[in-house]
Amino acid sequence: MLLLERQCQVITRAQALHHLTERALRHRLTSGRWQTAHPGVYVAHSGPIGPAERRWIAVLGAVNGHLASLGGLSALEILGFRGFPDPTIHVIVPARLVPKRPPPGVTVHRTTRMLRSELHPASSPPSTRPARSLLDAAQWQPSERRAATIILAGFQQRLVRAEEMSAAVAAMPRIRHRAVIRETIGDAANGVRSLPEAEFVRLCRTARLPEPELQKPRRDHAGRRNYLDAYFPDHGVHVEIDGSHHMEIRQWWIDMRRQNELWLPGERVLRFPAWAIRHAPAEVVAQLRQALSDAPRPKRP
Template sequence: MAHNGPVGREQLHWVAVLAAGPAALLGGLTAARAWGLRRYDSPAVHLLLPARHQARSLPPGVLVHRTTRLPEEDVLHVGQPRRTMPARSLIDAAQWAATDEEARAIIAAGFQQRLVGGTDLHQVLDRLPRVRRGRLIRQTATDSAGGAHSLAELDFLGLVRRAGLPEPSRQTVRRDATGRRRYLDAYFDKWRVHVEIDGSQHLDPRTAWADMRRQNDLWIEGDRVLRFPAWALRNTPDDVVTQLRAALTAAGWPG
């Protein structure tokens, strides 16, 4: 409907797609946001166009990306405006990201927020052999599908591997004393060592108390529980490894 008020975000998407021509579609973070991705946004509208398509004059704030590979499986044709499917959207967002860290965070968020799962990204990557950051995206997708659903959890997993420690299970489900399902960030099953990675959300009193109750339940059952703030994984990784190694050794890990 026509109006003379300010242009909203969804309307700007329409303007960008219509201005670029019939071959254009929303891509990257713009498409991922349309699929429901939260906490990650871009001030620009990202469009994906076939490599040989000539773009028309575009409004400010529109970024055009080109591709030589756009299989039908990667395009949502019934949605309006047209956009890439979730897995392709996340892969494009990751390869267009400013840094590797941002790329990893976007992929992890896609799994954590249930936009994708299993081998969804691997199937798309198999169709796109020349993706920028392809190895990083594939490894991040593998770890995220295995249960590492945040950048801090991915950092912890990398730390464990570099230190030569046994690999934990991720997002293991346990039930607390009330029967509610709880998810453990990392759990070394054989030695009953549980690691919790605390992000900024753990500063909220209600979240902190929920974490304490879960931790108390685990201690009552006999598990060893270690907690590390996310910043410690990057700033004092040797301390994290030392404490984790000591806990595993005390629990019977032969080293």
């Protein structure tokens, strides 16, 4: 049955009765050839139910008689998003539909805005497009920090562009965490690729310091292409923002070697852990202000 192949062996009772008699369906279930995954939703085999089947069970069983769409992190996962595993399957339905008892492990989000243009034309199971999925994933988070991290990850993984994200958030004026989401989209459009970088830029703005250039490409003495986290070209100051991965010994040496190569021609490097930017901003600002207080230097070509 082609329908079963398309739906990873998951089928609703209504769909099954288009192809089988009531008696034939009952025999498949009582014989153990098929199993009931949720009231009115069956799996056409007797083996373990995996992630692919669970997604189809979610979209077919969330609201009886209606097909839901994967949304948020669940939609992003099948679109290639990585780094944010979520055991819950998120589906989205129009607000007029009221779920009574969704399958276990499924969260149903009702929305007053669901345009056909926001649905992915080729995903299986049905899902929202990347921009809408990323916005929903962010607004469904409990904290603004987590929301901003997800938005930046979407840009870093090249799932979305700034123009489409700006248009999407403009069309959804009532989403949760909207101010932070808009600011983060702007940061990403200007080159920010991680939350510590975004926090550093905001710290510079708050302290009325010059805004740095982000992820600026430079070549070292061996011709290798490197990217500077934050660079103040008028002062020859480079800021390296260290996350937890910088503590791994090989990565630590790579960072130290790059710092040494920048120091050799006279550039200065400041290094701040992400923790300090978040929890000791006054100390970060004091050191940065002191480094920038020397006479400006001409921009390097």
